[in-house]
Amino acid sequence: MDVLIVGAGSMGTWFGRAVDASVTFADVDPDAAAAAAEAVGGAVGGDVDSLAGDGEGRYDAVCLAVPMGAVERAIEAHADRAERALVDVSGAMAPPLSAMAERAPDRERVSLHPLFAPERAPGSIAVVRDRAGPVTDALLADLEARGNDLVETTAAEHDEAMESVQAAAHAAVLAFALAADPVPEGFETPVYEELRELVEVVTDGTPRVYADVQRTFEGAADVAEAAAALAAADDDEFARRYREAAEKWRDDAADGDRGADDAGDANGGDGA
Known part of the structure; x- marks a missing residue:
C-alpha cells in the first residue's frame, strides 16, 4: 500500500x-x-x-x-x-x-x-x-x-469530550501555572506537587498545538467562570460548589465501576 x-x-x-x-x-x-x-x-x-x-x-x-x-x-x-x-x-x-x-x-x-x-x-x-x-x-x-x-x-461524541479532556484541562493547568508561584522546598503538598508535574507536562510542548485546541474546542471559559465563582463565594456558596464538584466526580466513578462490573459479568457468562 x-x-x-x-x-x-x-x-x-x-x-x-x-x-x-x-x-x-x-x-x-x-x-x-x-x-x-x-x-x-x-x-x-x-x-x-x-x-x-x-x-x-x-x-x-x-x-x-x-x-x-x-x-x-x-x-x-x-x-x-x-x-x-x-x-x-x-x-x-x-x-x-x-x-x-x-x-x-x-x-x-x-x-x-x-x-x-x-x-x-x-x-x-x-x-x-x-x-x-x-x-x-x-x-x-x-x-x-x-x-x-x-x-x-462518533465525531460529535469525540469533539464534545475534547472540551473537557483538552480545552478545559489544559486551561486549568496553565492557569495554575500562571497564577501560582514556585515555593521553597519542604512546603509542597501532594496536590501542589501533582499540579506542578502537570505543568511540566503541558509546558513541554508546542504553544501552537495548545492554541489550536483552545481555538477549536470550548471549555476554557467554563474554567474561568468556575474559578471566578469560587473566588467570589462566601462560605456557604463555597461549600455548595465543593459538594457539587465531589458529587459530579463520585457519580462518574460509580458509573465506571458499574461498567466494569457489567463487562465482568459478560465475560464470565461465555466461559472466558
Missing part, C-alpha cells in the same frame, strides 16, 4: 512509522519531509505547495497530519491524490470528516485522534469510521498491531 502523509511533524512521523505501508512525506517545509522520510524509511514528496493541483502522483491513501486549523484546506488541496482512502490525525473530527465527505464522497474516510504524544506511543486512539473499507481497515489493523487501543466513537 502506498500512503502520502501530508504533514511531516511528530504526528505524521508517528503515523508513518506505525503503518505497514510505503510512505511518502510532504510538508510546507521540504527539510521536515526529508527528515521524516529518513526517520521511518520513507520517500520525500517535497513541498506540499508543489503537489497541490498538479494532477500527478496518486496514492492508495492520503493521511492529513496537519494542525487543526489547516486540515480542511489540506483536504481540499490533496483529497484528489487519494485513490481509495482519506485519513486525518488532526485532533478534531467533525470539521475534517465533513470536508472529506464533501471532497471525496466515493472514498473511504476515517478520522483518528491519538490520545497521547507521539513519544508516548502506544496508547488509545479515538476512531471514527465515516466510510470504512479494506484500506482503512488495514491501516487500523496496523495501529492495533503496534499495541494501540482503538476507541470507536
